[in-house]
Amino acid sequence: KAGVTQTPRYLIKTRGQQVTLSCSPISGHRSVSWYQQTPGQGLQFLFEYFSETQRNKGNFPGRFSGRQFSNSRSEMNVSTLELGDSALYLCASSLGSIGTGPIFGPGTRLTVT
Amino acid sequence: AQSVTQLDSQVPVFEEAPVELRCNYSSSVSVYLFWYVQYPNQGLQLLLKYLSGSTLVKGINGFEAEFNKSQTSFHLRKPSVHISDTAEYFCAVSDLQGAQKLVFGQGTRLTINP
Numbered sequence: 001k002a003g004v005t006q007t008p009r010y011l012i013k014t015r016g017q018q019v020t021l022s023c024s025p026i027s028g029h030r031s032v033s034w035y036q037q038t039p040g041q042g043l044q045f046l047f048e049y050f051s052e053t054q055r056n057k058g059n060f061p062g063r064f065s066g067r068q069f070s071n072s073r074s075e076m077n078v079s080t081l082e083l084g085d086s087a088l089y090l091c092a093s094s095l096g097s098i099g100t101g102p103i104f105g106p107g108t109r110l111t112v113t
Numbered sequence: 114a115q116s117v118t119q120l121d122s123q124v125p126v127f128e129e130a131p132v133e134l135r136c137n138y139s140s141s142v143s144v145y146l147f148w149y150v151q152y153p154n155q156g157l158q159l160l161l162k163y164l165s166g167s168t169l170v171k172g173i174n175g176f177e178a179e180f181n182k183s184q185t186s187f188h189l190r191k192p193s194v195h196i197s198d199t200a201e202y203f204c205a206v207s208d209l210q211g212a213q214k215l216v217f218g219q220g221t222r223l224t225i226n227p
Contacts, residue, residue, distance in 0.1 A: 004156075033213050043203065043217035056214045090156055094213055101147050102213055104156040 002026065004093050004105030012111045018079040021108045025072050025093030031055070032074040033102055034066060037088040046089075049074055078110075086112045115140040115206045119218035126194055127226050134189040134221045136204030146187040147205040147215065148178055157203065163187060174198070199225045 005024045013019050025032050033048035033056070045058040049068035068074045072093075078085055088109050092102030120135040138144065145164050149157040161172025168180040178189045187204060201222050205215040 031213050033215075035215075042219045043205075043215075045214050045216070048213045050213075058214075092157075092213075101145075101159045101162045102215065103159065104149070106156045 004091055004103055006089075006091050006105040006108050008108060009106065010109045010111075012113060013081050014113055015081055015083060017081050018077065019081060019110060021076045021089055021091075021110070023074045023076070023091030023093075023105060025074070025091075026103060029093035029095055029103075030072055031094045031102075032068055032072060033092045033094075034074070034076050035090040035092065035104075036060075037090060037107070038086070043090075046076070081112045083112050086110060115144060115208060115216045117204050117206055117216055117218035119202075119204055119221050121221050122219065123222045123224065125224045125226060128196055129193050131192050132190065132194050132198075132223065134202050134204075134223065136187045136189065136218060138185050138187065138204070138206045140185075140206060140208065142208050144206045144208055146178075146180060147207075148172065148176070148187070148189050149203045149205060150174075151201045151203065151220075153200075160189070160202075194223075194225050196225050196227065198223060 007022045031050045034046040037043045048056040052068045063079045066076045088107045090107045092104045094100045094102045116139045118137045126132045147162045148160040151157050161170045163170045163180045171177045176191050201220045203220050204218040
């Protein structure tokens with residue numbers, strides 16, 4: 001079974017631009033969640049989508065948004081990029097039922113200059 | 114709300130020695146507990162999880178963890194480490210409702226010396 005895939009793996013953007021990251025979950029998984037990893041703040045939950053609906057949301061500004069498609073693939077968008085948005089963005093998928101530990105992808109490394 | 118404290122930011126050990134990575138959590142409700150490992154330039158890999166039942170949980174790569182409800186701890190152990198265990202280890206919790214929303218500790222960097 002193929003794992004969680006994220007594209008692109010690396011990205012360099014300029015402050016003020018916007019960016020879209022993509023995540024393809026494991027086949028059959030209906031839940032996709034997103035995390036931001038930085039040296040200072042560690043791993044922080046952004047949001048979770050299940051069956052195209054946002055089910056949980058972390059404490060991030062509205063510049064961070066996401067969506068999920070009918071095939072469970074998910075995208076995350078960050079508008080008006082700031083230097084502090086530089087991070088590893090991790091996507092995780094799961095069946096969505098209670099107690100199933102999410103399976104993480106390799107991440108997208110975003111650098112904002 | 115939940116929080117997780119990993120008591121050691123770095124743990125150096127010699128190869129074939131035992132290791133324990135400590136994790137304490139805080140929560141007003143029952144939780145699920147997880148340990149993940151992150152190798153350089155990779156995502157997170159699930160080592161093991163505690164949902165209910167036996168407090169001793171066995172995971173992959175010879176790791177195990179013990180859930181202690183009274184001490185709100187979930188320490189990770191391995192009796193004999195290898196060079197390949199060098200990585201960062203993260204403890205995480207979720208409540209029973211938002212099971213896909215994990216709260217992570219700050220991580221423990223495990224360095225294995227030959």
